[in-house]
Amino acid sequence: MEAHGRPAADVLAEIDRRQALEPDVHGARLFGLVYPSGDHALEELVTAVNNRYLFGNALNPFKFSELAAMEQDVVAITGSLVHLPEGGGGSLTSGGTESILMSMLVNRERARERGVEVPQILAPESAHPAYAKAAHYFGMEVVRIPLDAHWRADVDAARSLVSERTAVIVASAFNYPHGVMDPVVDLAAFAAEHGAGCHVDACIGGFVLPFLERCGRDVPPWDFRVPGVTEISADVHKYGYAPKGASVVLHRDSDWFLRQVFMYEQWGSGLYGSPGVAGARPAAPIATAWAVLQHLGVDGYVRIMRGLLDTVDQVRGAIDALAGVEIVGDPIGPVMAMRSDTLDLYAVGDVMDDRGWHLNRNTDPRGLHLMLSPAHANVRDELVADLRDAVANHGESRGKQARYS
Ligand SMILES: Cc1ncc(COP(=O)(O)O)c(C=O)c1O
Known part of the structure; x- marks a missing residue:
């Protein structure tokens, strides 16, 4: 502990510096750890x-x-x-x-x-x-x-x-x-x-x-x-x-x-x-x-769900269309996994990492995991385009392991 403490502005500046190094919780590039609603009024409340x-x-x-x-x-x-x-x-x-x-x-x-x-x-x-x-x-x-x-x-x-x-x-x-x-x-x-x-x-x-x-x-x-x-x-x-x-x-x-x-x-x-x-x-x-x-009520959740479903359907459709990639089982909602008999999806994950996406890896079956939130609507087209590109153009896997926490 500091002997004499630090001015609040100094502490806050360090917090800002540290937070800038963390993934952006509003940026919709994280999957699973946070669930951005994309509703600014809700976040202000x-x-x-x-x-x-x-x-x-x-x-x-x-x-x-x-x-x-x-x-x-x-x-x-x-x-x-x-x-x-x-x-x-x-x-x-x-x-x-x-x-x-x-x-x-x-x-x-x-x-x-x-x-x-x-x-x-x-x-x-x-x-x-x-x-x-x-x-x-x-x-x-x-x-x-x-x-x-x-x-x-x-x-x-x-x-x-x-x-x-x-x-x-x-x-x-x-x-x-x-x-x-x-x-x-x-x-x-x-x-x-x-x-x-x-x-x-x-x-x-x-x-x-x-x-x-x-x-x-x-x-x-x-x-x-x-x-x-x-x-x-x-x-x-x-x-x-x-x-x-x-x-x-x-x-x-x-x-x-x-x-x-x-x-x-x-x-x-x-x-x-x-x-x-x-x-x-x-x-x-x-x-x-x-x-x-209180704020959202049933109507608010249904409204958010309609938007989320639209994103889920589009992303799932795009994955279904990727040659050699398969959705695991029949996921009911915004969480899904991808597997492949012909591609190393961990290598695809490496390319996605390089483009700033934080896709999780699954071990059984080996592949990638996707957990969509409402805010992913804003990046849906970019996500799908990057995934298509990563499937078409990837090298060897860098050996990054699946780590949930
Ligand atoms: C299906 C399921 N059950 C339980 C949990 C545990 O929840 P928490 O991380 O809030 O403790 C999770 C977390 O992702 C989960 O996905």
């Missing part, structure tokens, strides 16, 4: 709300009661989008990973109640690493469900893997690696038959699928309308367009939500209750998530 709540703390709902009410609104609004039945419950968390952790904890507790010491999470091979993280934290095991020819969880394989120890079966709606929906109806029915929970990972899809449906697209059943679905995670900080730090975990039965809450009194300062991993919780992500939902 978020910045103003963020400033007002920057120094709050959501730990104590009795002190920050308006914040607690906003949190409940966000949970209720998200619940209504995914048809959470009366009697359900949930909370806001810091992100998809924490939502998944909390759900796995509750599923572990349910399994332990029926005498299972090391409960298992049956999760598709394409499921997010957060399930393995939950198993690592909570003394559980992950059993991986192989994928079928369409890159969806293979239901027959899941049947052969289920056991007395299965606490929960996971279905992604939709998954990160390929943007493909798992067969939620079959997996949830199967979970219910075995007395296991069924967690639908809608961290990406939670704020996509309800609006795809309203845009008239075919969306297979995936939410609480499907019998057997016990938990859903949905991230407001992805396609909900709120800044980072906001996801919702929902339980079909609010008694299960109560098992998520940690209560403690054996210290000198009274009852301590906390619904998630963090103790002190930043207030701004709650207030900004609330503000975004």
Whole structure:
């Protein structure tokens, strides 16, 4: 630490210098890490709300009661989008990973109640690493469900893997690696038959699928309308367009939500209750998530989705037309992967890197990953032209590895 501190202007100048070296979060050349809405008025609102709540703390709902009410609104609004039945419950968390952790904890507790010491999470091979993280934290095991020819969880394989120890079966709606929906109806029915929970990972899809449906697209059943679905995670900080730090975990039965809450009194300062991993919780992500939902409303999300779908359809069409390149499976929305039997797509990725695009690499199948946001509408033609050119003119791969984080 500096002995005498530094003038604010000096600190800010260094922040500006450092930020200039980072990828531009508004530039629409990043894929996946940020979700630019392209809506300037929305971003201004978020910045103003963020400033007002920057120094709050959501730990104590009795002190920050308006914040607690906003949190409940966000949970209720998200619940209504995914048809959470009366009697359900949930909370806001810091992100998809924490939502998944909390759900796995509750599923572990349910399994332990029926005498299972090391409960298992049956999760598709394409499921997010957060399930393995939950198993690592909570003394559980992950059993991986192989994928079928369409890159969806293979239901027959899941049947052969289920056991007395299965606490929960996971279905992604939709998954990160390929943007493909798992067969939620079959997996949830199967979970219910075995007395296991069924967690639908809608961290990406939670704020996509309800609006795809309203845009008239075919969306297979995936939410609480499907019998057997016990938990859903949905991230407001992805396609909900709120800044980072906001996801919702929902339980079909609010008694299960109560098992998520940690209560403690054996210290000198009274009852301590906390619904998630963090103790002190930043207030701004709650207030900004609330503000975004209030401002956009259903119409706003549908409007944004129409524009996004237009970009998705154009880009997907252009990829389909690339000789030797194939889309993996049948992605339902803005996330898709490319593979090839004849081209080294990592080498294509190198050319795209050189042109300032931050396309992620996939390992299974080896190829490139694309996660489109509304702001990509502004660069769509350039993206497609560069991709076409990179496919036609690339050298050997420089050996850059797939790294998600
Ligand atoms: C399908 C899916 N689930 C869960 C997560 C975890 O979300 P977070 O990074 O907000 O913890 C992600 C992140 O990309 C995801 O794509």
